[in-house]
Amino acid sequence: MTRFDYAPAPESRAVVTIADSYGIFVGGDFVPASGPSFPTVNPATEEVLAEVGQASAADVDRAVAAARTAYEKVWGRLSGAERGKYLFRIARILQERAREFAVLETLDNGKPITESRDVDVPLAAAHFFYHAGWADKLGYAGLAGSPADPPKPVGVVGQVIPWNFPLLMLAWKIAPALACGNTVVLKPAETTPLTALLFAQVCQEADLPPGVVNIVTGAGPTGQALVEHPGVDKIAFTGSTEVGKLIARSVAGTRKRATLELGGKAANIVFEDAAIDQAVEGIVRGIFFNQGHVCCAGSRLLVQESIHDEVVRRLKRRLATIRVGDPMDKNTDLGAINSATQLARVREMTAVGQAEGAEPWSPACTLPDRGFWFAPTVFTGVSQAHRIAQEEIFGPVLSVLTFRTPTEAVAKANNTPYGLSAGVWTEKGSRILWMADQLRAGVVWANTFNQFDPTSPFGGLKESGYGREGGRHGLEPYLTTGATR
Amino acid sequence: MSPASSTTTSASATGTATGSRLEVRKTYKLYVNGAFPRSESGRSYAVHAASRRGSAGPGAFLGNVAQGSRKDARDAVVAARAAVAGWAGATAYNRGQVLYRVAEVMQGRAAQLAAEVAEAEGLSAARAASTVAAAIDRWVWYAGWSDKLAQVVGNLNPVAGPYFNISAPSPTGVVAVVAPQGSSLLGLTSVIAPIIVSGNTCVVIASQDRPIPAVTLAEIFATSDLPGGVVNLITGHTAEIAPWLASHRDVNAIDLTGAADATDVDWGALEAAAADNLKRVLRPEGEGPAAREPDWTATPGLHRMTAFLEIKTVWHPKGR
Numbered sequence: 001m002t003r004f005d006y007a008p009a010p011e012s013r014a015v016v017t018i019a020d021s022y023g024i025f026v027g028g029d030f031v032p033a034s035g036p037s038f039p040t041v042n043p044a045t046e047e048v049l050a051e052v053g054q055a056s057a058a059d060v061d062r063a064v065a066a067a068r069t070a071y072e073k074v075w076g077r078l079s080g081a082e083r084g085k086y087l088f089r090i091a092r093i094l095q096e097r098a099r100e101f102a103v104l105e106t107l108d109n110g111k112p113i114t115e116s117r118d119v120d121v122p123l124a125a126a127h128f129f130y131h132a133g134w135a136d137k138l139g140y141a142g143l144a145g146s147p148a149d150p151p152k153p154v155g156v157v158g159q160v161i162p163w164n165f166p167l168l169m170l171a172w173k174i175a176p177a178l179a180c181g182n183t184v185v186l187k188p189a190e191t192t193p194l195t196a197l198l199f200a201q202v203c204q205e206a207d208l209p210p211g212v213v214n215i216v217t218g219a220g221p222t223g224q225a226l227v228e229h230p231g232v233d234k235i236a237f238t239g240s241t242e243v244g245k246l247i248a249r250s251v252a253g254t255r256k257r258a259t260l261e262l263g264g265k266a267a268n269i270v271f272e273d274a275a276i277d278q279a280v281e282g283i284v285r286g287i288f289f290n291q292g293h294v295c296c297a298g299s300r301l302l303v304q305e306s307i308h309d310e311v312v313r314r315l316k317r318r319l320a321t322i323r324v325g326d327p328m329d330k331n332t333d334l335g336a337i338n339s340a341t342q343l344a345r346v347r348e349m350t351a352v353g354q355a356e357g358a359e360p361w362s363p364a365c366t367l368p369d370r371g372f373w374f375a376p377t378v379f380t381g382v383s384q385a386h387r388i389a390q391e392e393i394f395g396p397v398l399s400v401l402t403f404r405t406p407t408e409a410v411a412k413a414n415n416t417p418y419g420l421s422a423g424v425w426t427e428k429g430s431r432i433l434w435m436a437d438q439l440r441a442g443v444v445w446a447n448t449f450n451q452f453d454p455t456s457p458f459g460g461l462k463e464s465g466y467g468r469e470g471g472r473h474g475l476e477p478y479l480t481t482g483a484t485r
Numbered sequence: 486m487s488p489a490s491s492t493t494t495s496a497s498a499t500g501t502a503t504g505s506r507l508e509v510r511k512t513y514k515l516y517v518n519g520a521f522p523r524s525e526s527g528r529s530y531a532v533h534a535a536s537r538r539g540s541a542g543p544g545a546f547l548g549n550v551a552q553g554s555r556k557d558a559r560d561a562v563v564a565a566r567a568a569v570a571g572w573a574g575a576t577a578y579n580r581g582q583v584l585y586r587v588a589e590v591m592q593g594r595a596a597q598l599a600a601e602v603a604e605a606e607g608l609s610a611a612r613a614a615s616t617v618a619a620a621i622d623r624w625v626w627y628a629g630w631s632d633k634l635a636q637v638v639g640n641l642n643p644v645a646g647p648y649f650n651i652s653a654p655s656p657t658g659v660v661a662v663v664a665p666q667g668s669s670l671l672g673l674t675s676v677i678a679p680i681i682v683s684g685n686t687c688v689v690i691a692s693q694d695r696p697i698p699a700v701t702l703a704e705i706f707a708t709s710d711l712p713g714g715v716v717n718l719i720t721g722h723t724a725e726i727a728p729w730l731a732s733h734r735d736v737n738a739i740d741l742t743g744a745a746d747a748t749d750v751d752w753g754a755l756e757a758a759a760a761d762n763l764k765r766v767l768r769p770e771g772e773g774p775a776a777r778e779p780d781w782t783a784t785p786g787l788h789r790m791t792a793f794l795e796i797k798t799v800w801h802p803k804g805r
Binding site (some may be wrong): 142253262417442444451455481 | 768
């Protein structure tokens with residue numbers, strides 16, 4: 001039978017202008033970083049996109065000072081209504097320049113343009129729009145204070161974000177912080193700094209007062225300097241559990257607050273009465289969305305034993321249609337792995353899985369010669385003790401395990417130090433609600449997966465961290481309630 | 486010690502007969518898993534009444550209190566963990582009634598508690614009585630929260646899509662508590678009640694120098710339908726036991742309120758140890774490294790309850 005393939009449908013990159021080099025954004029201006037510059041590359045081609053400055057401890061100090069000044073002189077004194085209007089402006093500019101952000105995100109991160117265009121950028125704008133409306137209503141949030149005596153901001157917030165959703169994580173961090181009256185110093189990940197730097201231009205375009213948002217680029221040491229800076233009142237971090245623990249230790253014994261959104265090893269649980277085709281779509285979305293570079297990815301498929309063979313068969317059939325390749329092509333489903341380092345990690349873990357006796361399978365697909373690529377992979381015959389069932393891989397690798405009873409599914413799902421998310425697929429409503437009660441996870445997706453919304457709090461239990469982002473609950477970390485006793 | 490004799494501290498201290506009858510003294514033990522064991526270490530330590538104003542040295546001898554050990558603390562964690570499923574799974578109505586029952590039983594033993602608080606804290610009889618009354622009322626206050634908390638701190642989220650989306654609190658799990666050093670009953674009540682009202686269980690290190698009201702409160706728990714293991718009480722040296730709980734991998738959170746004025750306790754070190762498994766940490770009040778015991782007489786806010794809650798969000802599609 002003739003197979004009709006897709007014609008290439010590349011998105012144009014003409015919409016975005018990338019400078020040869022970037023400084024850091026401090027006090028409303030781009031200034032050179034004092035450290036050496038480092039390249040940021042397109043992971044799909046290994047092309048160097050730009051040189052970016054490495055912020056030193058002295059640069060971080062300047063950024064914190066700028067944030068402090070802006071907090072004390074301007075932003076902390078501004079009415080909530082005025083703060084909100086700035087955030088509405090930013091939301092609108094993000095919408096207006098959406099395509100530019102989407103293209104730049106895909107170039108710098110390697111994710112498919114359809115995802116940056118349809119998920120990352122619209123959600124980022126939505127986060128600013130949602131939080132803009134909170135700025136003058138904090139007294140109604142039921143957290144502390146009252147409409148007459150609204151809760152107070154924390155002060156200067158240091159924020160460190162990962163490379164998997166660079167602009168979206170920025171929005172999750174900056175929008176609530178600013179709405180609550182704080183000023184920020186944010187460090188984007190070293191492999192994906194470009195949309196944060198473009199966002200700095202948006203702040204200029206919005207006439208946001210200088211110093212309210214500061215962006216410092218760099219690697220781990222820059223983040224460490226920010227986290228440990230005594231002038232920072234609160235840390236908001238999204239990243240690995242390992243670094244999260246270092247931050248928790250670093251703030252111990254101080255009055256500095258921290259919220260941590262860390263790793264996960266989510267169970268996606270499919271019962272025999274589930275709508276199988278919908279579940280298969282959910283499994284695919286759960287682990288192959290954003291190349292599996294998702295802290296809440298459904299990386300452990302727990303399938304009821306009676307339907308294991310059927311689910312795996314349909315899953316493989318579905319994966320045969322997955323298109324891996326050029327992230328700028330609008331037909332692409334699975335883009336590039338973000339970095340050589342991450343690719344090495346994914347390769348290492350799949351080798352471990354094989355060595356421990358699990359069986360890998362990948363659909364036939366041709367990977368590009370240049371860039372960082374990994375074919376979608378499904379491991380069957382995985383047991384609870386296998387490292388690929390315990391450790392976060394952060395790549396397009398799914399481990400399939402089985403269970404017989406709901407109780408066993410719960411026990412296996414909860415048998416991890418993590419507790420970020422979980423999925424449940426069943427047509428039985430009472431079972432969904434019972435499972436949701438039993439699962440030790442901050443987010444439970446029932447008959448869906450990987451849904452996000454600015455009104456919906458996101459965050460983990462156990463070693464997946466603490467604090468919530470989004471929704472009414474996401475405001476709390478950015479406010480001092482004054483209630484102590 | 487009887488309420489009558491305890492109004493004069495010397496009676497319980499010297500063990501002299503009241504009238505013609507020799508008083509029956511009490512052995513002060515731990516409270517673990519609903520039972521009252523001695524410390525597995527076999528140790529005890531002497532507890533004295535608070536110094537009288539103007540007098541030098543410790544007050545009258547009150548008793549030999551069990552000096553809990555690392556193993557006692559670990560046994561208590563095992564008991565607390567085992568109790569989580571049943572207690573967290575109980576209805577909020579049921580938990581509220583149990584907390585109210587604690588208040589009822591305390592009321593019946595108010596005179597004994599007042600005598601013990603007076604001795605422990607060096608209060609006048611009137612002050613001690615009002616402190617006990619405040620503690621009883623605090624249990625009533627928290628009892629009423631059990632079935633309102635989810636309504637006040639949870640909510641439906643209007644997501645931009647065809648989904649039902651709800652956020653509700655669930656208990657964090659096992660909470661270690663360094664109980665206040667100063668306020669031996671009202672402070673103790675004010676840290677335990679907000680932890681257990683939502684379904685958490687706890688392991689409490691009682692005030693080191695003022696443990697006797699805590700032991701009596703444990704006896705009240707044991708007769709208030711509170712399931713065994715929900716509250717476990719360790720008496721002893723705070724600095725010896727707290728680090729083992731702070732670093733314990735099966736403890737989910739730690740309340741460091743009682744680090745204020747605790748001998749040789751560095752709350753920063755305890756918080757750092759708690760980072761090993763990312764425990765939720767409720768820091769002591771105060772500025773910078775200085776810790777200060779709160780004023781327990783004011784009406785509490787929500788934060789002692791919300792510090793030990795996890796917001797869980799559930800999504801489900803809507804469709805025909």
